[in-house]
Amino acid sequence: MIKKILYSLGALFITLYVASGFYAVEPEETAVTYIFGKMIDRNIEAGIHWNVPYPFGRQTVKNTKSNLFLSLGTTAPSLRNFTFSGRNLWMTGGASLVEIQIDIQYTIAQLDLYETSHDKPEFFLDFLAQKMLTRSLIEQSVDDILTTGRQLLGSQIQLAMQAELDISNIGIQIQDVIVKSLSPPNNDGVANAFQTVQNANSDRYKRLEEAETRKDQMLFNAEAEANRIRNEGLADQFTRIEKARGDTVRFASLAEEWQKSPETMERRIYLEEMSEILNGVKVYVVPDKSNQNDTVQVIGN
Known part of the structure; x- marks a missing residue:
């Protein structure tokens, strides 16, 4: 039994x-x-x-089909199993600080590699994300990151992480890296100082644009003045050339006439020149009282 x-x-x-x-x-x-x-x-x-x-x-x-998530720069629960007190603050080029939060979406593409390539692949992924985020931020100025660089930051991190994961053959595929928030440090003194710098930069760009506009206007005015002077010079050149041609024709005609009758031409030229001279002279007729004859003095001025 x-x-x-x-x-x-x-x-x-x-x-x-x-x-x-x-x-x-x-x-x-x-x-x-x-x-x-x-x-x-x-x-x-x-x-x-x-x-x-x-x-x-x-x-x-x-x-292995749904997206998994890893968050950096946030105190919200994530795959991170350790704490990092300063993880909200990240350094940029120029030793400036920013607060940033990014979400990394990934899938386990090959479970066999995921299981065998690393003891704790989640920790490796977390470390890799911090490394690539730090590298991407330190290569840019804080101005670029907060403006044009923000849109490129996620794709830069994604490409850099995927390249490292492919080399490590860890079986993870990065689907997307989303920059959820990016701002100056959440501290009144730092934020105010940062805002002051931002305002100064904005004012600098504004003044540069104004100077550029003024430069363009001055160049335009200078080109217009240069064109005016050039046109006036060309007109004066044309006038002088035409006058010289006219004088040449006139002198040639006079020379021809002089060859025919020198005395007549000399008399004619003398009268023409005296006519031009006397046209610009004031003539005063003054009686000569000391002279017993009926004569007058002609005084030119």
Whole structure:
């Protein structure tokens, strides 16, 4: 009787032990199995499966279809299993500080690599995210990060992390890196000083734009003045050339006439020149009282 009970208990134990080797894999999950610590089956798909029960065998089932999340720069719960008191503050180029929060979305692309390449892949991913965030921030000035660089920051981190993960062959695929918040440190004194710097930079850019506008206007005015002077010079040049041509024709005509009748031309030229001279002279007629004859003096001015 006792033997039957023992046999029954043994059979029940064996049945339960064997039955404990069954496990389920959901559609969004993948599994790997181990026997005596060695991986036997890799990337087991959805369904009911059996493996040698513990302690001789075990299986790991992970979600490989849905996005997993890792957050940096926040006190909200994440995959991080350790604390970092200053993790909200990150240094940028120029030794400035910013508060930043990013969410990293990733999937386990290959569970077998994820299980075997690193003891704690979540910690490795967290460390890698901090490393690439620090590198991306330190390569840029705080002005660029808070303006144009913000849109590029997420893609820079994603590409850098994926390159490192591919080299490490860790089986993780980065889907997206989202910059949720980015601002100066949340401290009144620092924030005010930062805002002062930002205002000064804005004023500097404004003054540079005004100076550029003034420079363009001055260049435009200078070019217009240069064109005016050039046009006036060309007009004066044309006038002088035409006058010189006219004088040349006139002198040639006079020379021809002089060849024919020198005395007549000399008299004519003399009269023309005297006419031009006398046209600009005031003439006063004054009687000469000391002279007994009826004569007058002609005084020119």
